[in-house]
Amino acid sequence: MTSIELRCHVGVGPKVDGVALVTDDNFSARxxxxxxxxxxxxxxxxxxxxxxxxxxxxxxxxxxxxxxAWMLHEMASRGMAPRAILFNRVNPILAQGAALANMAMCDRFNDGDVTNLIKTGDHVMVQPDIGLVTILRRDDR
Amino acid sequence: MRLDDEEHAMLAGELGEPRRWGMEHMLQVGRFFDADDLVPVSQAHMMADTESLGEAGVVFVEQLAAHAAANRKVRIPMITDPRGIDFDHYRTLKQTDAMAALERRAITAFEALGILMTDTCINYQTIMPPVRGEHLAYGDTGVVIYCNSVLGAYSNFEGGPSALAAGLSGRTPRYGLHLDANRKATRRFRVMHEPKGLSDWGALGAIIGQRTGSYWDIPVIEGITTQPTSDDMKHMGAAMASFGSVALFHLVGYTPDAPDIDAVCNPATLTAQDVNEADFAAFFGSYGGRGDKIDIVVFSAPQLSIIEMRQLADLLNGRKVHADTTLLAVTSPQVAVDAERFGISQRIEAAGGLVLKGMCFYQSYAREMALANGWTRLLSNSAKLVNIIGGYGYKPSLASMEDCVESAVAGEIV
Structure with a gap:
């Protein structure tokens, strides 16, 4: 497959890549x-x-x-955190936590529901500074 | 983002490294949420229990606290949310000395920053309630939703790091609920069943929170005809924030921004959803557990007011908590003093309960306490608590304060 580019709002944290784990459920570290x-x-x-x-x-x-907000930092300090978290819409707490933890985080995708756009197992690159998420590879199953 | 001269100086480190960190943190968050500038805030309230902070968070705060006093002291009154330890009782709860030691380190660091260790999530009942229109940097979602909704203050949810940044700088990014344009109702609910008692109010908050499901939506609620109390609003708001990440609601006729429906929305364009008796029954029924042996009954989340403490003591008068059941009543350090002075705590403890102060059950290493004490089945009158605690390995159930007490005495859910 050719890579798929998903535009989103500018986020926080570093450029990272990894394997996606996707759900339409919500998230709280607590x-x-x-x-x-x-x-x-x-x-x-x-x-x-x-x-x-x-x-x-x-x-x-x-x-x-x-x-x-504290927990993302604590999880990252032990190497037991996600590399990035992508939301349709995040609340202030998670964005604040990502800023402290230096974790990549983005939301507000231009092309619709991100939990449909990305599939579990996709290899994904996240570039928060320019608001871009790229699906690099998708295994056809 | 536009910054004034003082903010530029803080960002450049001219007022010390802690304030430079705070400014950098706020600019990241502000850019994320398209803030144009920072807004001065008059108080900060910080959630910072050590279960959340962990070793890494405590070290982070200790590093800030190691700076010179002139550079590290917060610039506005700053207070704390409940902690994870009541030092008088942590061994009874089978919390460890290591947990207590980490807690002591955190307290030392926070005190060095000039923070008042109030250790409460009911500061709006006990410390200094904000004034309508006051901009704040408050943590604890229950505190924020109450102060925004019931008192007409302006605060976003501020996690511990952001509350700390606000305390150090006296500013917070101006986005979200600091802007009047974002405080109008976007969801409308009509209550067809008047809540009776705190667990009912919590259930109403939970139902509306579930249906709203977003920080960025604001529910307006119609149909309440009985004057709610501060404790009613406390339980409803805490549950709404917990289940839906909601930070502001309007209750028509009772909250200051909503003397009538037209004040917060155009009712012609916002369709109302009903919340009826069956919705309440379904919500309570979703937890179940009737007849199950009960390990622990918890009154917490939010901490109990002096009025709740007395209600509980009255219900426990002349009763005895079952030998295999633990009953905890968790309140603020401020209420605890009065509760003891009035003989309320003594009455709860005479019935076999334990009064804890300055902590909150779910912020207190709840998973480790469950394992150490063999606790699984938990009963509470707090919708917020039963929502949270499932992730910590408990099987929670929700009931009124009266039924919680009856169950504690029987040793099983009645």
């Missing part, structure tokens, strides 16, 4: 994660028991809870 094991722990979450470590995590929006 509510949803076992941060020690690096997995989604909330039984009702659509990614329950999945590892998010080093993934390009693609979710719908952020849920309540201000703790995620």
């Amino acid at each position: 509510y949803d994660l076992d941060r020690i094991k690096g997995i989604f722990s909330r039984p009702q979450h659509k990614l329950a028991d999945e590892s998010y470590v080093d993934k390009i995590l693609v979710v719908n929006t952020a849920k309540g809870g201000v703790a995620s």
